Amino acid sequence: MPPSQNPAPAAPRRVIPIAAVAKDAADAPGGEGATVGLYAAQKKIYPRSIQGLFSRWRWAMVFITQAVFYGLPWLEWGQRQMVLFDLAARRFYIFGLVLYPQDLIYLTGLLVISALSLFFFTAVAGRLWCGYACPQTVYTEIFLWIEEKIEGQRSARIRLDKDAMSLEKLVKKWFKHLVWLAIALWTGFTFVGYFTPIRELAMAFLQTHMGSWEVFWAFFYGFATYGNAGFMREQVCKYMCPYARFQGAMFDRDTLVVSYDAARGEARGARGKQHDRSGLGDCIDCTLCVQVCPTGIDIRDGQQYECIGCGLCVDACNTVMDKMDYPRGLVRYATQNGIAARWSPRQVLARVFRPRVLIYASVLAVLSIGLLASLVARTPLKVDVVRDRASLSRIVEGGMLENVYRLQVMNATERPQRYRISVRGLDGLTVAAGDLAVVQPAESRWIAVRLQLPYDAAPPGSHTVHFDVQAVDDDARVSEKAIFLVPR
Ligand code: SF4
Numbered sequence: 001m002p003p004s005q006n007p008a009p010a011a012p013r014r015v016i017p018i019a020a021v022a023k024d025a026a027d028a029p030g031g032e033g034a035t036v037g038l039y040a041a042q043k044k045i046y047p048r049s050i051q052g053l054f055s056r057w058r059w060a061m062v063f064i065t066q067a068v069f070y071g072l073p074w075l076e077w078g079q080r081q082m083v084l085f086d087l088a089a090r091r092f093y094i095f096g097l098v099l100y101p102q103d104l105i106y107l108t109g110l111l112v113i114s115a116l117s118l119f120f121f122t123a124v125a126g127r128l129w130c131g132y133a134c135p136q137t138v139y140t141e142i143f144l145w146i147e148e149k150i151e152g153q154r155s156a157r158i159r160l161d162k163d164a165m166s167l168e169k170l171v172k173k174w175f176k177h178l179v180w181l182a183i184a185l186w187t188g189f190t191f192v193g194y195f196t197p198i199r200e201l202a203m204a205f206l207q208t209h210m211g212s213w214e215v216f217w218a219f220f221y222g223f224a225t226y227g228n229a230g231f232m233r234e235q236v237c238k239y240m241c242p243y244a245r246f247q248g249a250m251f252d253r254d255t256l257v258v259s260y261d262a263a264r265g266e267a268r269g270a271r272g273k274q275h276d277r278s279g280l281g282d283c284i285d286c287t288l289c290v291q292v293c294p295t296g297i298d299i300r301d302g303q304q305y306e307c308i309g310c311g312l313c314v315d316a317c318n319t320v321m322d323k324m325d326y327p328r329g330l331v332r333y334a335t336q337n338g339i340a341a342r343w344s345p346r347q348v349l350a351r352v353f354r355p356r357v358l359i360y361a362s363v364l365a366v367l368s369i370g371l372l373a374s375l376v377a378r379t380p381l382k383v384d385v386v387r388d389r390a391s392l393s394r395i396v397e398g399g400m401l402e403n404v405y406r407l408q409v410m411n412a413t414e415r416p417q418r419y420r421i422s423v424r425g426l427d428g429l430t431v432a433a434g435d436l437a438v439v440q441p442a443e444s445r446w447i448a449v450r451l452q453l454p455y456d457a458a459p460p461g462s463h464t465v466h467f468d469v470q471a472v473d474d475d476a477r478v479s480e481k482a483i484f485l486v487p488r
Pocket residue numbers: 258289292293294295296297298299306307308309310311312313314
């Protein structure tokens with residue numbers, strides 16, 4: 001943009017405490033009892049598109065994340081869906097793994113690793129997740145791209161919104177919302193496809209036989225996508241996302257964040273020719289970095305919690321620097337210490353891998369290896385023992401004392417299994433019925449098991465015994481504790 005078209009330089013933003021505002025209002029002429037508005041209407045942001053390294057990275061992440069999200073539920077593993085959280089059957093299928101609700105520990109481990117990864121990446125390079133991989137960012141990027149394709153570039157979109165309603169405006173707006181809605185509903189449908197087999201869901205959808213909860217969640221998630229990516233956009237990051245609020249605790253002066261090099265850029269100002277500086281710094285005050293910002297902030301005002309670290313202002317400023325034949329990097333990923341001490345990129349990187357980051361990395365590595373090892377070594381068999389409360393203990397034919405149990409035997413393999421059930425813990429204790437269980441692949445089965453003990457073989461009271469469940473065709477084996485009651 002030629003300097004002659006530049007808007008007036010924006011005054012740096014100041015944060016004014018509410019108490020100070022109230023005092024100023026009271027001190028102003030006629031200010032006694034003046035009302036201070038705490039609400040400001042949201043101004044619509046029209047981000048300008050930009051080409052560059054970080055823009056390409058953002059689009060690469062859009063393609064990768066969406067290829068995984070939309071594609072994964074359609075892939076098969078043997079006879080079943082590759083990734084399926086089957087809530088109705090209470091089974092989770094992840095590639096070759098079959099998990100039961102009893103395997104919640106693995107999910108917990110995964111969540112802990114995800115949280116720790118977030119801490120690690122935030123300590124290294126700020127809000128990388130927000131800028132590149134968060135669904136809010138990704139869908140906003142997709143929706144903005146559609147908006148631009150239908151309504152035009154930034155200036156055309158601003159003009160269209162200002163114009164009175166016309167047939168052209170109506171058609172463009174309707175078409176844009178239709179495309180948005182189609183993507184949003186497909187997103188909602190795909191989301192539900194992770195929780196109910198997606199092929200059956202697609203058939204049910206085509207025959208309009210979808211169950212009520214599937215319809216509810218497909219529309220709920222679809223409208224959440226439509227609303228958040230189409231309308232709320234940066235407001236979700238600014239006002240709704242808790243991560244934006246506590247990220248400050250994870251930053252320090254050696255965290256890589258998008259920064260404006262004020263010592264190099266100031267005094268900012270328009271200039272006639274590239275070498276006609278007249279005491280000015282490198283910033284030509286073109287505001288391109290502000291126009292491309294999806295949250296509408298000016299990075300030259302310093303670190304702000306609204307910045308999602310997307311790097312688009314870096315691309316924008318580098319484009320301007322190239323045109324002016326100035327060195328790139330007036331706006332760049334840098335650390336506060338690096339900018340203050342004018343460190344080289346090598347010095348900055350040397351400080352990025354500081355003790356705090358190394359501790360995060362070590363804990364992350366240990367937890368990941370531990371989780372992986374426990375998944376590999378996990379026994380593909382689960383057993384729950386429940387006492388039959390209807391008959392705690394009774395004397396049966398032959399003078400035997402009998403306790404009855406119900407065993408839930410869960411086969412976490414992909415083939416039918418036979419399991420032998422035995423018991424130990426009391427001399428003379430035997431399994432009178434239910435010593436063999438046949439369970440289908442990834443199924444669970446309740447087995448009634450009767451334990452018998454010769455009368456007077458044990459003193460009255462509660463005795464701890466152990467059920468041993470052993471696979472006949474492989475070496476999977478599980479032991480579960482139970483209580484055998486001997487009445488007085
Ligand atoms: S200031 Fe720069 S890095 Fe931060 S959100 Fe705006 S464009 Fe992205």
